[in-house]
Amino acid sequence: DQQVKQNSPSLSVQEGRISILNCDYTNSMFDYFLWYKKYPAEGPTFLISISSIKDKNEDGRFTVFLNKSAKHLSLHIVPSQPGDSAVYFCAAIGSGAGSYQLTFGKGTKLSVIP
Amino acid sequence: DAGVTQSPTHLIKTRGQQVTLRCSPISGHKSVSWYQQVLGQGPQFIFQYYEKEERGRGNFPDRFSARQFPNYSSELNVNALLLGDSALYLCASSLWTAGNEKLFFGSGTQLSVL
Structure with missing residues (x-):
């Protein structure tokens, strides 16, 4: 039972254009969301996060949007660069019991084409 | 500053054997978590330790x-x-x-069981 879903296994985008990666969740107890980026042979690295009390968080070229009513979040990368090519994982944390663990989606492989 | 280091990087074992994986956290970090990532899936929470005590356990067998x-x-x-x-x-x-x-994640240990 996937509580965090990334329904697009892969995405290809031209350099300079916008990349939009989507994530849906089912557990209404989740109240903090994170995006991690992973290159081959490396561990995931933190990219950006958002609390459920916000609907947008921005950090340079990266913006995360949260729609609580739809249980949906998205990561926008503008402009996309070849170095952004990686696997992107959406992750969530809930309040209360189990609040120490991240629940990850399956990931979306982003390819930015020069 | 050194990041999270894990050893070994790769390991091959046969069914029925036992394995020990090691992790050194970033200096000053007191909490360590373990995740398992099966090919094509996102990382799945196994354990969290803080100040030498188990603080959380995921849905993994007693093995x-x-x-x-x-x-x-x-x-x-x-x-x-x-x-x-x-x-x-x-x-x-x-x-x-x-x-x-x-x-902060390490680069991981790739375990192959034959």
Whole structure:
């Protein structure tokens, strides 16, 4: 039972254009969301996060949007660069019991084409 | 500053054997978490340790165990290995155990069970 879903296994985008990666969740107890980026042979690295009390968080070229009513979040990368090519994982944390663990989606492989 | 270090990087075992994976957290970090990433899936939570005590456990059988040492390093042990235990095992460290604490991941140990 996937509580965090990334329904697009892969995405290809031209350099300079916008990349939009989507994530849906089912557990209404989740109240903090994170995006991690992973290159081959490396561990995931933190990219950006958002609390459920916000609907947008921005950090340079990266913006995360949260729609609580739809249980949906998205990561926008503008402009996309070849170095952004990686696997992107959406992750969530809930309040209360189990609040120490991240629940990850399956990931979306982003390819930015020069 | 050194990041999270894991050893070994690769390991090949046969079914029924036992394996020990090691992790050194970032200096000053007192919490260590372990995640299993099977090919094509997102990382799945196994354990979290803080100040040498187990603070959380994921949905894994008792064949999986871990401990944290006084210097905050950690070991993950897996007994009676199964083919399905083949995966990338990721260690992550953080300062505390707060739910929104940013995790820093190591590059992982790739375990192959034959």
